[in-house]
Amino acid sequence: MQNPIFTFDAESAKVSGPGGASETGAYTGFIRTALFTDGRDSQSQSIELSLDADVGSINYLRISYVGRDGNPLKGGTAMVNAIMGLTKVKQLFATEVQGENGPEYHCKELEGKPIGFVLQKVLYTKTGGGDGYRFEIRQAFGVNTRKTFKEAVDNLPAEAVNKLLATLNDKDERQAQTHSGIGGANQNQPSSMLGGTNNGWGQPQQPQSRLQQAAGNRNQQPQPEPDFDDDIPF
Template sequence: MQPQPIFTFDPESAKAAGPAGASEGGAYAGIIKTAMFTSARDTDSQSQSMEFALDADVGTINFLRVSYIGRDGNPLRGGTAMINAIMGLTNVKALHATESRNEQGETEYHCKELEGKPIGFVLQKVLYTKNDGKDGYRFEIRQAFGTKTRKTYKEAMENLPAEVVDKLVASLTDKDERQHGGAGGPAVSGKQSSMLGNQQNNQPQSRLQQNAGGRNQLQQQVPDFDDDIPF
């Protein structure tokens, strides 16, 4: 008897060989796989963020963070505007934090209203120095857009042509924050609670737990911002 094969050739699967996820900046459309509220692990920082994972054609793009509270505890206008734009494009009126436990037993605060929603992001590649001194890269959200129209929230609401995304992509360059590059330093992501197993230790998100009563809902207040100026 001939043994059963472990694999049977699939030409479509063969075409997909290679690293998953984005490797360069650009415009990516997909479905929000996870949306989570995070807080800084650094006790000297009061920063608060939302972190997204996007299921796109290139694969899952993880660790897309939008900060809406700065280290000093003050609201960040650009981050707040971006979250409101995402809410507007996905037709969500309010965001709530739903507490859950991940596989490591750590507390996470998911935003169920956004998970599963279609969205497009313009991502800028950011080069940084890892804790071990090696080079790494991450992505920053520079703009959000509708997956069907390719319009920003402002373009959709004001019945404008879809131009902002293409103009922004055409002007995108990598941001260099490597230590030897001058401008920045190591990525700040190591100092924040992060979804999908990127935690540096098993500390709970204590600041979010302490403030859950007052900060677990973000009402939509579409700000007066210019989509032609990326965040």
Template sequence: MSQPIFTFDPEAAKAAGPAGASEGGAYSGLIKTAVFSRARDAESQSQSMEFSLDADVGSINFLRVSFIGRDGNPLRGGNAMIQAIMGLTKVKALHATEVRNEQGEIEYHCKELEGKPIGFVLQKVLYTKNDGKDGYRFEIRQAYGPQTRKTYKEAMENLPAEVVDKLVASLTDKDERLPQNQTHSGQGSMLGGGTNNGWGQPQQPQSRLQQAAGNRNQQQQQVPDFDDDIPF
């Protein structure tokens, strides 16, 4: 008798269907990866953390929180979001650990956050890709505890869990697509940047993170057209 090509896996059977998120909303799971990155553009000093979330709907990738802007100044919203994530995951400090990926490229992972449970409220952002076609990505609007559904502030001040549900109820897609008669410049806005993202003040591991570069192998539908996507 020949060897079977498949043997039944009930857990895999339960996972049948589309993977990942396709609409904005509240998603919880484990932080699969948390990677520090810096700007590809030599004129930009921006720095970010990029998350992938292993959620019940599948992997949700490219969730970027920018904590340093193009001008080198801290971004209040991104800093605050990283602090909220640290508070919800009970992590006191973040460090960059050098990891060589499957392509032999060096990435700088935040091991303290990887594997931690977290919830994110994600807003869907429509944008124009470099080839002129439509694409979408997600911005983190809020972080929350997956068990309590409370934000860090609600948890610390013993408030009822209200912020997440109110935010989800008011979510609408953000349309950043260019008019058809314009050509995309490749300078798309970054996930997690500016005032669209949470609350805090991260640790500053930049001093040892300036030498490596390269694009990482990503697992979701298509890599968004970021101008800032190089690991430290």
């Protein structure tokens, strides 16, 4: 007698439908993947996070820390440092991993770490027309304390997240469609180390990008033991 592949589970059936975040709000979970990305046609650099959250998977959370002109972006750099502080990580490296569609550059130091994010829903017009949305990180906070890094180190009450949520609304960046489309809305998107062109995140990287060089140097040279004080006041 053939064994069934599925046996009906009524509780599972009740939660069918799309998972993940759908609205502006605060979400907690674990960082599933952290990928470094290079700009396709610029000098921009970003880190792209996927979160296994309390509501399901939330993907493509991008933090740009270097602009198109190659200059550091203060806001993005501060956010990366806040995430490092909350997860108690002192250094980040690009570790090359061979993916299905080519090399991916993982930040292994962040993967698996618990984190909370205040996410803002951003509405936009897709290149081929129609509406889409993405999420942008507006604040990072501790999963257990709900405190930002500043609140944690300064021993302040957990207030910043709720204050931000009280005033944060969806952002509408949708544009009226023209005969030629949306004017190349995705032309300057950075390439994702996920590989391929899924979800419009760009083409695979050219050989010897900055990330490849960083990963190569990391693989070839032993890493010194970091010189830091582990006593983070949490």
